[in-house]
Structure formats: structure tokens, C-alpha cells
Amino acid sequence: MFYDETGKRVRTKKEITGEDGQIRKGCTVIKKGEIYESHLFTVKDDKFKSEPFLREVKEIYTDLINRHISDPEQQLKVFDKNSVYLPTKKIGKNNPKAAEIETDNAARQEWNRTADMALISGISEAKILEVKQTEIHEKASQSIKSKG
Known part of the structure; x- marks a missing residue:
């Protein structure tokens, strides 16, 4: 393979040779069977x-x-993850767990409606966050620890 000064691949050796018949400075020739690209990508950041x-x-x-x-x-x-509301999940096309996600989203929407009603009735946001922590987050983490 033949590469010009800019690193662009050219088709023939004639394209990278000068008037004197020598390969121009900065041009490269890679012989058949040699490795021509060893590091395509850098380490992920x-x-x-x-x-x-x-x-x-x-x-x-x-x-x-x-x-x-x-x-x-x-x-x-x-979405503020520290708010009183729970996020719902998007159901992608042909998702095999669509039924599970739908039931989970229904429960989350029920919680969000309950949180709305509590805020409207005058219950403080701090109290709702405390209930959310004890009734949802702690029970979910215990379930994950015990059942995986």
C-alpha cells in the first residue's frame, strides 16, 4: 500500500514518486504482509x-x-433524583422485559400520584423524602441483597 505525505492512501507508486524516480519525503510504502495499522484507538477516557x-x-x-x-x-x-418522585423507565422496541417494566412503571406512577397528593395536602417534602427512603429505597436494597 502507498501513502502520501498527508497519510492518505493512494493507488499507485507513481503517485508518490518524485521527478527523479525516488519516493518523496513523508510518503510511505507498506509491503504485502506487513502490519500497517497497529493502534487504531487510544485507551478509553x-x-x-x-x-x-x-x-x-x-x-x-x-x-x-x-x-x-x-x-x-x-x-x-x-430529572432530579433527590426529589420526592420516582423516575419511570422507557420501554424500548422488542424489549423482552416489557411486561416487567410496565408493572414497575405503574407502581412508580402510583407513588408519584401519592407524592403529589401529599404535597398538595401540606405534608412537607422532607417527610415525604424520609418515607421514600424507608419504604422504597431500603426495602429495595434489602430485596436485592437477599434475592439478587
């Missing part, structure tokens, strides 16, 4: 999979999208 980075990117893109939405009612919000 863990920064791009970290929670703070993902949270920041979500906020940036949400703000970008909201700039183009004039109605404040329609604007998007990044």
Missing part, C-alpha cells in the same frame, strides 16, 4: 462515563433544547 460529566451534559443539552421552546409549560427539565 473514563471521564466521559462518569456521573458528574453525564449530569453536566444532560443539563447543557436540556438548556439548548429549551432555548428553542417558547412555551414555558413545554420546556424540558432534567
Whole structure:
């Protein structure tokens, strides 16, 4: 294979030879059977999979999208995991666990409606968060520890 000065592959040796018949400086020739690409990729950067980075990117893109939405009612919000509400999961196309996710989402929506009613009736957000922690998070973590 023949590569020119910029590293672009060319078809023939004539394209990389100078007027004197010699290969121009910066051009390379890789003979048949030699390895021509040993390191295609570098090591993954863990920064791009970290929670703070993902949270920041979500906020940036949400703000970008909201700039183009004039109605404040329609604007998007990044879900706050420390709020009184539980997030629902998206059911992807042809998901084999769709039935399980639907029942889980129904239970989460029931909790979210209950949290709404509690906030409207005047119960403090701190009290609801405490109930959420004891009744949902702790019981779920115990179930995961015992049943996997």
C-alpha cells in the first residue's frame, strides 16, 4: 500500500514518486504482509462515563433544547433524583422485559400520584423524602441483597 505525505492512501507508486524516480519525503510504502495499522484507538477516557460529566451534559443539552421552546409549560427539565418522585423507565422496541417494566412503571406512577397528593395536602417534602427512603429505597436494597 502507498501513502502520501498527508497519510492518505493512494493507488499507485507513481503517485508518490518524485521527478527523479525516488519516493518523496513523508510518503510511505507498506509491503504485502506487513502490519500497517497497529493502534487504531487510544485507551478509553473514563471521564466521559462518569456521573458528574453525564449530569453536566444532560443539563447543557436540556438548556439548548429549551432555548428553542417558547412555551414555558413545554420546556424540558432534567430529572432530579433527590426529589420526592420516582423516575419511570422507557420501554424500548422488542424489549423482552416489557411486561416487567410496565408493572414497575405503574407502581412508580402510583407513588408519584401519592407524592403529589401529599404535597398538595401540606405534608412537607422532607417527610415525604424520609418515607421514600424507608419504604422504597431500603426495602429495595434489602430485596436485592437477599434475592439478587
